[in-house]
Amino acid sequence: MKNLSQWSSNIGFILASAGSAIGLGAVWKFPYMAGTYGGGAFLLIFIIFTLLVGLPLLLSEFVLGRYGRTYSTNIFKKVSGKSSFNLIGWLGNLTVFVLFSFYSVIGGWIILYIIRTLLDSFGLTQSHDYGHVFNDYISNPLYSLASQFAFILFTVIIVSKGVEKGIEKASKVMMPLLFISFVIIIIRSVTLDGAVEGIQYFLQPKISDLSSEGILYALGQSFFALSLGTCGMMTYASYLNRKTNIVKSANAIVWMNIAVSIAAGLAIFPAIFAFGLEPNQGPGLLFIVLPQVFDQMFVGQLFYLLFLILFLFAAITSSISLLELNISNITKNNNDNRKKWSYIIGGLVFVFGIPSALSNGLLQNFTFGVGTFFDNMDYLVANVLMPIGALGVTIFVGHIFNKETIMKELNMSDTKKGRIFVNVWYFLVKFVLPIIIIAVFIGQLL
Numbered sequence: 499m500k501n502l503s504q505w506s507s508n509i510g511f512i513l514a515s516a517g518s519a520i521g522l523g524a525v526w527k528f529p530y531m532a533g534t535y536g537g538g539a540f541l542l543i544f545i546i547f548t549l550l551v552g553l554p555l556l557l558s559e560f561v562l563g564r565y566g567r568t569y570s571t572n573i574f575k576k577v578s579g580k581s582s583f584n585l586i587g588w589l590g591n592l593t594v595f596v597l598f599s600f601y602s603v604i605g606g607w608i609i610l611y612i613i614r615t616l617l618d619s620f621g622l623t624q625s626h627d628y629g630h631v632f633n634d635y636i637s638n639p640l641y642s643l644a645s646q647f648a649f650i651l652f653t654v655i656i657v658s659k660g661v662e663k664g665i666e667k668a669s670k671v672m673m674p675l676l677f678i679s680f681v682i683i684i685i686r687s688v689t690l691d692g693a694v695e696g697i698q699y700f701l702q703p704k705i706s707d708l709s710s711e712g713i714l715y716a717l718g719q720s721f722f723a724l725s726l727g728t729c730g731m732m733t734y735a736s737y738l739n740r741k742t743n744i745v746k747s748a749n750a751i752v753w754m755n756i757a758v759s760i761a762a763g764l765a766i767f768p769a770i771f772a773f774g775l776e777p778n779q780g781p782g783l784l785f786i787v788l789p790q791v792f793d794q795m796f797v798g799q800l801f802y803l804l805f806l807i808l809f810l811f812a813a814i815t816s817s818i819s820l821l822e823l824n825i826s827n828i829t830k831n832n833n834d835n836r837k838k839w840s841y842i843i844g845g846l847v848f849v850f851g852i853p854s855a856l857s858n859g860l861l862q863n864f865t866f867g868v869g870t871f872f873d874n875m876d877y878l879v880a881n882v883l884m885p886i887g888a889l890g891v892t893i894f895v896g897h898i899f900n901k902e903t904i905m906k907e908l909n910m911s912d913t914k915k916g917r918i919f920v921n922v923w924y925f926l927v928k929f930v931l932p933i934i935i936i937a938v939f940i941g942q943l944l
């Protein structure tokens with residue numbers, strides 16, 4: 499049996515975890531959530547949840563992952579001796595499986611847009627009415643399925659080659675580039691006529707705009723965007739060596755994630771108002787608004803293409819972590835069978851994802867619960883499964899995992915600041931987080 503995979507460097511781990519976190523959640527989902535659930539007020543509550551709940555949870559997954567050094571359906575037993583807690587790991591596997599099945603639909607949209615933009619730059623497409631373009635694409639069953647398939651295949655190919663080779667290298671270049679490309683879009687977006695209103699909408703919180711639904715979605719969004727509640731981050735941390743400072747890493751990832759979310763909002767909202775569009779358009783928001791911004795730019799098509807490629811990359815570094823979680827558990831970290839299982843799970847994800855891919859076309863009228871099949875999967879993951887998984891992790895770390903072991907693992911006790919930090923963190927994990935997660939749940943039911 500081959501050894502457990504290892505990151506080749508500290509920065510490799512941070513980049514891979516940031517790559518897992520930053521993806522469709524921050525770039526695609528956050529803006530349309532904010533556009534539907536209260537603009538600036540949503541941003542504010544999202545930031546509060548990310549710092550108060552997300553950061554402590556991320557650190558919990560890191561501590562447990564690095565200490566336990568094994569796959570997530572085994573780690574809870576290994577650490578506590580009680581096998582029933584492994585259920586948290588099993589639940590996480592279910593969550594990422596469902597998540598990948600609809601994540602890949604959106605990933606596919608990016609691929610379609612890349613093809614379209616390429617054709618466009620050769621003068622082969624005409625319509626710049628992006629609302630229609632978008633609908634034509636996503637309602638076309640062949641396009642949807644083929645692009646979803648392609649997205650899954652890319653992910654499978656990378657994961658089948660193994661963590662250390664597959665993930666690290668490209669992140670070093672692509673992630674900073676993605677951020678830079680956002681800066682360029684923001685500059686164009688905020689200088690459009692009539693952009694000010696959008697900036698206000700996004701940056702001036704009006705608390706009255708916030709609903710209890712919006713609060714639940716903001717919590718779900720903070721989990722989704724940080725890859726929490728699935729044991730995915732735990733899995734990445736299990737490939738770590740003891741030298742890495744996980745507190746610093748967690749902080750860095752959280753702030754990068756907030757920065758990208760804000761950047762996405764700043765790129766989109768000013769433009770929405772400048773073009774006289776509605777912010778509450780749902781999942782198509784980014785795909786309808788951004789191309790119009792690029793149309794207003796010098797060599798806009800070229801920039802758009804570049805942006806889409808970076809965006810696709812960000813989505814793939816996240817989907818890699820989704821698939822990786824299933825694979826690490828099925829192979830029990832034995833790399834010999836990694837390739838075979840990557841293809842098998844990828845195939846199953848595709849099959850299970852078919853109704854999601856068709857939710858905007860053929861199955862548009864097949865609605866139940868909160869909407870289409872796609873909507874329901876999204877809701878189930880972000881607002882039910884992830885919070886339950888997160889609750890499991892906080893209870894485990896706060897009440898089952900030995901406190902001294904945790905403190906040793908964190909290795910922060912030599913400075914006063916460090917001691918205060920870990921104690922506040924521990925208090926949050928033990929008492930505050932479970933209460934917040936349960937309260938938001940109950941609030942939603944009322």
Ligand code: PHE
Nearest residue numbers: 519521522523722723725730
């Ligand atoms: N955080 C990822 C994103 O925002 C999604 C994800 C969730 C990835 C859970 C892994 C685990 O795109």
